[in-house]
Amino acid sequence: MSGLEELYKEIIIDHYRSPRNKGELPPPATRTEGFNPLCGDEIVIYIDVDSNGVLSDIKIGGQGCSISQSSASMMSAAVKGKTVAEAQEIIGGFKAMMSVHGDALGDPASEATAEPEVDLGDLEALKGVVKFPVRIKCATLSWNTLTQAIDEATA
Amino acid sequence: MSGLEELYKEIIIDHYRSPRNKGELPPPATRTEGFNPLCGDEIVIYIDVDSNGVLSDIKIGGQGCSISQSSASMMSAAVKGKTVAEAQEIIGGFKAMMSVHGDALGDPASEATAEPEVDLGDLEALKGVVKFPVRIKCATLSWNTLTQAIDEATA
Amino acid sequence: MKGSIMTSSPTFDIAKIRKDFPILSQIQDGKRLVYLDSGASSQRPTSVLDAMDHLYTHSYANVHRGVYQVAERATNAYEDARSKVAKFIGAPSANEIIFTKNATEAINLVAHSWGRANLQSGDAVVLTIMEHHANIVPWQMLAAEIGFEIRWVAIDEDGMLDTSNLDVLLDGAKMFAFTAMSNVLGTLTDTKALCAAAQKAGAVTLIDACQSVPHMPTDVVDMGADFIVFSGHKMLGPSGIGVLWGRAELLDAMPPFLGGGGMILNVTKDGFTPDGVPGKFEAGTPPIAEAVGLGAAVDYLNELGMEAVREHEVSLTAYALRTLTETVGETLTIYGPSEPAARGGVLSLELADVHAHDISQVLDEHAVCVRPGHHCAKPLMRHLGVNATARASLYIYNDTDDIDALAEALVQARDFFSI
Amino acid sequence: MKGSIMTSSPTFDIAKIRKDFPILSQIQDGKRLVYLDSGASSQRPTSVLDAMDHLYTHSYANVHRGVYQVAERATNAYEDARSKVAKFIGAPSANEIIFTKNATEAINLVAHSWGRANLQSGDAVVLTIMEHHANIVPWQMLAAEIGFEIRWVAIDEDGMLDTSNLDVLLDGAKMFAFTAMSNVLGTLTDTKALCAAAQKAGAVTLIDACQSVPHMPTDVVDMGADFIVFSGHKMLGPSGIGVLWGRAELLDAMPPFLGGGGMILNVTKDGFTPDGVPGKFEAGTPPIAEAVGLGAAVDYLNELGMEAVREHEVSLTAYALRTLTETVGETLTIYGPSEPAARGGVLSLELADVHAHDISQVLDEHAVCVRPGHHCAKPLMRHLGVNATARASLYIYNDTDDIDALAEALVQARDFFSI
């Protein structure tokens, strides 16, 4: 079961069982939904961006597999309290890590963007996901939703 | 070329080259169009049915292959001056002859209707067509159109 | 939970059947492949592949338009397939069989063609909460355009259709579109009674028979249906073909759906005259080899006998319900009717708080193929209060070894996630 | 009539190619099969059949929804095919490739989805008189519903598009849908110039590339097209699959066409949220094996090189125009442009007053397969003043022997009907 153990690292299971920043934020927080149409995973992200452009609070709702839930949980911990610019750098770093083997369902023309030097901390644990291409969409669901939330909050 | 000679009997070629009852009839004659959607053959049939129920006149227009044209020509000669009931008997007899091997594109449930005792005269020459199933639609186009014309004229 | 101990009838030789399916002899990581995803798409026997290859290498040409012998053979092969499918479901005429690309297109065809011609603002269409998205979204799209109401038949605790208020729901409805068997719960519906109720109310019926036609005898006349749809790829046939059957009078009266070659009597610059059925609904080059493959699939199923297929699946489902419950224990939830005879061989599983995606991943390590997700039935999932299930679905080539492997793999998953 | 004597380039080894097509080694009544109906549907090499069989026997499952390895391989195979097709036509992104059941569905998709969203009463859609019914009837159906005007670009005496009044026709038009190559006359249109003219007028373009993509290099960006469609079965691929390519911005903005599984982000009882492209337009189980077969067909064509394919067909067309005229004599009419480089390898023939159906019947006795009829282009046929032609259409596996056999059979037909 070496493949499985590489995928389901302890820290992933930990974030799955005890998700950080779970919950909701009241308006005027930005609320954004994301869906993985393939498996039915749903995620709801609430963010507050203060007047200094700081992501002052983030809460996560929804349901999903261990990969999507732990990815969302770790993400929330990584971006909370960061500026929007810093958060976007982390998003870029994470997506680059996930596209090492490429999102196989993508574009013949697009190349993996050069990996920026971002310290992803705990998130590095999700690196094993790239060996299971079907699960990449699980890992990136919350990140795509966050991108959308930031776009909406700063629009 | 025995197969071909069986299909293209002399009398067929004769009716093709010198079609009987070619032309149009002025209103109030019934005008009915038929199409063979597969090959583009078009036929126009004009009939007059008098007050005694006699098919007093018939004219044929349109374009098509030797089989469809000769069939229409022979048909016109066979039904002209006959009562509608007699014409319908001839139609039945001809269709029965054409379905000996079955209209392969038809119905699993339908059986060839019992062949009534109708003397088809010259029309017997078209018997060879049943060996070329694709051409059956050519041979029956004018007959289906005549059925429709009679329905309209006697409606 | 009841059910016989026998898992196969004497005429049902699974070892022999499995030899006809090359993909099943595959070894994955040293383990025998356990394919339990036939509800999504079945595998196909060599005879189906051979029939298509034979057409392609001996008698292939476009259909309906050629005079030469190869084209005539291709046309006959295509039309023979239509006749075979008609007989298989008891259709009165082969002309009532329309080949589409899948069952989804077939439902869309009815929604567009029959729907636009017959539905108006203020009308009602009745669906069940168990429907696959294929039998929901086309009606929602049309409703958004036309403005009719969609009503939903509920289910009871055991996953059976709740017909207690059916007459109220059908009152004034123009269409009742329902599944013959749920692809999530395995629930069979009483198609005959539902059609009768609809007819009494003056509603036209469309049966989504995707999950029933492959697994049990079908007689559209006995059902009393107006339309039924199903897919080739779930019944040993190839991908790329689906079937719509409709009563001739309804089909005759309907306007065409897709426009193009093969569906016309005439075209001028000013407009077109449509052909009769089935041509009217088969625009463009049809799935020729796919129809021939489907015909060969029908032959294969007829050879086994659909009664025997159903018997096999009821026995195997009973075995599975018993074995899984016993082996995995109470952490396992199996959705759907508890009585094997009331259901098909579709088992939607939940293992405590482990997500279906994760279960399926662990099962794959044991070469056990099940499908995680919402199974294109999100309204039902929401009703059940579950985000995703891991679905094991059975077919003619599955045996008790497959069920045992599934049970064993579930135990491993349970242990892996330490629950 | 001009044209080179050479009928094959040194890299184009027809004898070797023919070996890849088992159906061509068929003997009919003691004669070598002469297949001249690739314009209706091509034959396919063993590699295409093998690719599909290999999928079915090793890696088949439904796509996009499974986690297990077999399903992942199936999904990758399906998506690889999308990428291959994208590259083959120079599409900027594989996501712009939508798999349909045939080219006809692809045009209907654009008419329904783009058309309903963008066309209104009083608008104009421009077609050419050379269009196949597939590019006429969908627009007529929509025009009957919405009430826009259809305008027609004419052709000149040599069968070339008459663009003298194109600007007038395009004035105020919202859509210009035209063929890249006539399936009756072989006429090539200047797709790049036509797209430029449409763009200047603010009209969106749809190119029916059914007859061009299989036969010559295609670059959708260079053409400047907005949409193009073509079919797998005319380019060595299987039946049951067609392709729509569209510019991403247009596809993104369009509403879905067919509703069902695989095209949604979410479904509730109240409505649905569509997925992005290409999923949005691929409702239901797609033609999985057919896509894989088409991918293998693209590989085969790439191996030959589309420049070489085109070169071969121009040479063979030149040889055919010359040989037929010389051998059969003046009773034979060959429609379409007289210059081989201005046309594809489609030869619509008329033999004095003998109907195409009868010619085709006699030719079949000589194992020569040509197609009689209106070729789904009745407005063009009416314009030409002809009821039906016998059409011989060429492809990579045809050689001068085939042309000689055609010429000889035509002489026999001429003599049989004593003209």
Ligand SMILES: Cc1ncc(COP(=O)(O)O)c(C=O)c1O
């Ligand atoms: C020019 C042209 N357009 C459209 C079509 C329709 O293609 P299909 O039948 O594959 O949908 C054809 C082929 O018959 C064609 O030649």
Ligand SMILES: Cc1ncc(COP(=O)(O)O)c(C=O)c1O
């Ligand atoms: C009950 C039911 N209806 C409809 C469908 C859709 O079938 P297809 O994807 O072949 O169109 C399916 C299969 O996914 C199904 O299980």
